[in-house]
Amino acid sequence: MQATGTVHSGYVISTIDPRLYGSFVEHLGRAVYTGIYEPEHPTANADGMRQDVIDLVRELDVPVVRYPGGNFVSAYNWEDGIGPREDRPVRLDLAWHSSESNQVGIHEFADWAKAAGAEMMLAVNLGSRGLDEARAFLEYVNHPGGSHWSDLRRKNGREEPWNVKLWCLGNEMDGPWQIGQKTAEEYGRIAFETAKAMRAFDKSIELVVCGSSSPKMPTYPAWEATVLDYTYDSVDYISLHMYFDNHAGDTANYLAQNARLDEYIETVAGVIAFTKAKKRSRKNVYISFDEWNVWYHSRDADRTVLEGNDGWPHAPALLEDIYNFEDVLQVGCILNTFIRRSDVVKVGCLAQLVNVIAPIMTVPGGPAWRQTTFYPYLFASRYGRGKALQLSLDCPGYGTDFVDQVPYLDVSAVETDTDGALTFFIVNRHQTEAIDLDMALEGFGDRRVILDKVIEGHGLRAVNGADGEPVAPQDGAGSGFSGGRLAASIAPLSYRMIRLGA
Structure with a gap:
C-alpha cells in the first residue's frame, strides 16, 4: 500500500501560535492536591509543589496553562484563595461534588506556573458572579499598586503584578450542567459588558468568549452567531471544547473522529467570517480550543462521587483515565488537525495536565509518571512550532458512518522556527498494513533525516503505569531522503515523527 504527497516551502498555512500547545489545571479531583501540590512529598519545593511534576511539565514545554476551571470556576470565589492559608475557608464545590480547601489560589498557582515555565490563562466567574468580580480579579492580578485590590495583593506578598494577558470570560455557559447557565442572549450581553469593563482597565489584554461546549449541543452553531453578534469587536477568541471516546470499541471509527473536529472548526470559522462581514469589521477573531482530550475510560468509576454518594470528599480521584496505545494514535490525529487549522485555531489547551484526563499521573507520596499520550503531545509541543505547511496527499482510505473518506495516513508538516528543520507528524490508521510514504519536497534544498521516532507494535x-512505561517512542528505521523526496514505511497502527534538517 502506497501514499504519495508533496510539500512546498512557499505554501504556508500559518505561523503557529506557540500557545496552540497549552494545557489546563482545574480544581478538580487530584489535579491540584497531590497533583501539582503535595507539601509532604519527598520532591516538594519550598512552596509545597511537587518538583517531579514540574520537571515533567518542563519536559513537555507547556507554553500556557488555563486556570482555575473549567466547571469549577462558575461557582468559585477567587478571594477565597488569597491571604494566610490558615484563614482560608473550606467551600463545597458544586461542579464536582467535592470540598475545596483553597490551600492553592492565585499566588500559589502563579509561582507554580513560573517554576514550570508556563504563562497563565485565567478564567473569571460569569456563572454565579459577574462583571464586578471580574474587574476586581483583573485589578488584583495586573495593577501595579495604589488601589484597593492591587495593594491587597502586595500585602499578601506579591509586590509586582503578574501581567496576565489571556483571560476567559466564563466557561461553557451554554451547558445545563454549569452553575449559572445562560442563554446565548444572556451570556452575550454579560460577556460584552465584562469585556468592556476589563478593556477599560487594559486594552492590551486578550479575551476569550465562550463558544459551544460541544458540536452536539442543541444550540450549536446558533450560539456562536448570537454571542459573537454581541461581542465580536470586544474579544479576540471564541472557545471550543471537544472530547473523544471509543465506547463502541470500534478502532476505525475512533481514529476517524478528527474529521468531526475539522468540521467543527470549519463551521465556527464560517460563523466568525459571517459575523466579521456583517459588522463590517477589520478585526479578526480566532478560535481558542481550550478543552480537548480523550475522555471515557474513567466515567463509570466517577459516578459515586459525582452523584453525591461519598458526601463531599477533598481531592477525590476523578476523571483519572488511564490511556492506552490506541489513544496515542487519537491524540496524534487531533494534534495534526490543530496544526493544519492553525490559521484559525491559535490557542489550545489539552484538558488536563496532571491526574485528571492527563498525560502526567502521580502517586501520592510516590512517583510521577508519563501516560502513553504524553509523547505525541511532547513531540508536537517541542517540534511543532514554526510554520504549518500545506500538504497534498494521495492515500488510500476508508469510510465510516460519519465521514465518507478518511485517508489511512494522517499527516501534518511544520517548518520549525528554531532550527529550520522540516518535521512530519504521521499516524497510520490502517490496522494491518504498512504504508510506503513517498513525499516530494519542493523549495527546501538538500535535506537529511536528523530525528526519527516511532510508537508502534503495542x-x-x-498502558503505562507507575511501575513502568512500556508504551514509549523508539528510534524509527528505514526513513531516508534522496532526490528531493522523503521515503518511509509507516507501520500499521503507528505514530511516527520524522525530522529533516539541512
Missing part, C-alpha cells in the same frame, strides 16, 4: 489496550 496492543491497542497497552
Whole structure:
C-alpha cells in the first residue's frame, strides 16, 4: 500500500501560535492536591509543589496553562484563595461534588506556573458572579499598586503584578450542567459588558468568549452567531471544547473522529467570517480550543462521587483515565488537525495536565509518571512550532458512518522556527498494513533525516503505569531522503515523527 504527497516551502498555512500547545489545571479531583501540590512529598519545593511534576511539565514545554476551571470556576470565589492559608475557608464545590480547601489560589498557582515555565490563562466567574468580580480579579492580578485590590495583593506578598494577558470570560455557559447557565442572549450581553469593563482597565489584554461546549449541543452553531453578534469587536477568541471516546470499541471509527473536529472548526470559522462581514469589521477573531482530550475510560468509576454518594470528599480521584496505545494514535490525529487549522485555531489547551484526563499521573507520596499520550503531545509541543505547511496527499482510505473518506495516513508538516528543520507528524490508521510514504519536497534544498521516532507494535489496550512505561517512542528505521523526496514505511497502527534538517 502506497501514499504519495508533496510539500512546498512557499505554501504556508500559518505561523503557529506557540500557545496552540497549552494545557489546563482545574480544581478538580487530584489535579491540584497531590497533583501539582503535595507539601509532604519527598520532591516538594519550598512552596509545597511537587518538583517531579514540574520537571515533567518542563519536559513537555507547556507554553500556557488555563486556570482555575473549567466547571469549577462558575461557582468559585477567587478571594477565597488569597491571604494566610490558615484563614482560608473550606467551600463545597458544586461542579464536582467535592470540598475545596483553597490551600492553592492565585499566588500559589502563579509561582507554580513560573517554576514550570508556563504563562497563565485565567478564567473569571460569569456563572454565579459577574462583571464586578471580574474587574476586581483583573485589578488584583495586573495593577501595579495604589488601589484597593492591587495593594491587597502586595500585602499578601506579591509586590509586582503578574501581567496576565489571556483571560476567559466564563466557561461553557451554554451547558445545563454549569452553575449559572445562560442563554446565548444572556451570556452575550454579560460577556460584552465584562469585556468592556476589563478593556477599560487594559486594552492590551486578550479575551476569550465562550463558544459551544460541544458540536452536539442543541444550540450549536446558533450560539456562536448570537454571542459573537454581541461581542465580536470586544474579544479576540471564541472557545471550543471537544472530547473523544471509543465506547463502541470500534478502532476505525475512533481514529476517524478528527474529521468531526475539522468540521467543527470549519463551521465556527464560517460563523466568525459571517459575523466579521456583517459588522463590517477589520478585526479578526480566532478560535481558542481550550478543552480537548480523550475522555471515557474513567466515567463509570466517577459516578459515586459525582452523584453525591461519598458526601463531599477533598481531592477525590476523578476523571483519572488511564490511556492506552490506541489513544496515542487519537491524540496524534487531533494534534495534526490543530496544526493544519492553525490559521484559525491559535490557542489550545489539552484538558488536563496532571491526574485528571492527563498525560502526567502521580502517586501520592510516590512517583510521577508519563501516560502513553504524553509523547505525541511532547513531540508536537517541542517540534511543532514554526510554520504549518500545506500538504497534498494521495492515500488510500476508508469510510465510516460519519465521514465518507478518511485517508489511512494522517499527516501534518511544520517548518520549525528554531532550527529550520522540516518535521512530519504521521499516524497510520490502517490496522494491518504498512504504508510506503513517498513525499516530494519542493523549495527546501538538500535535506537529511536528523530525528526519527516511532510508537508502534503495542496492543491497542497497552498502558503505562507507575511501575513502568512500556508504551514509549523508539528510534524509527528505514526513513531516508534522496532526490528531493522523503521515503518511509509507516507501520500499521503507528505514530511516527520524522525530522529533516539541512
